[in-house]
Amino acid sequence: MTFGKTNCPNCGIQFEKIRKNQKFCSKKCYSEIHRPMSPRQRNRCPECSRDFQGTKKDKYCSDECRKKVKNRKNDAYRKKTSVRMKCRVCGRMFYGRNMSPVCSSHCRSLFNKGVDHG
Ligand SMILES: [Zn+2]
Ligand SMILES: [Zn+2]
Ligand SMILES: [Zn+2]
Numbered sequence: 001m002t003f004g005k006t007n008c009p010n011c012g013i014q015f016e017k018i019r020k021n022q023k024f025c026s027k028k029c030y031s032e033i034h035r036p037m038s039p040r041q042r043n044r045c046p047e048c049s050r051d052f053q054g055t056k057k058d059k060y061c062s063d064e065c066r067k068k069v070k071n072r073k074n075d076a077y078r079k080k081t082s083v084r085m086k087c088r089v090c091g092r093m094f095y096g097r098n099m100s101p102v103c104s105s106h107c108r109s110l111f112n113k114g115v116d117h118g
Pocket of ligand 2: 045046047048049050060061062065
């Protein structure tokens with residue numbers, strides 16, 4: 001028995017439904033509508049090591065994991081570009097750039113005035 005005729009929304013062919021909720025003439029048309037872009041595959045998130053369905057390009061399972069990795073990279077970058085040094089004005093240890101050997105804007109103004117505590 002069939003459930004009447006309908007038109008496939010993907011290819012437009014008229015076909016007889018063999019299931020009540022059938023919308024497409026074939027599995028091929030169904031998958032073409034539901035997966036118009038890259039095919040999905042099983043990926044493993046390198047951040048939380050959770051399995052998830054995604055395209056080849058989807059590296060992380062969620063925005064949350066993507067952000068975590070991004071923040072960590074930013075931190076690493078900041079640490080790499082700054083060095084631990086001693087403030088030329090107050091003598092405090094701090095992370096900064098070689099170009100400005102002072103820990104704060106307050107010390108910077110003193111430093112620029114030529115005050116040097118050694
Ligand atoms: Zn079709
Ligand atoms: Zn994840
Ligand atoms: Zn200082």
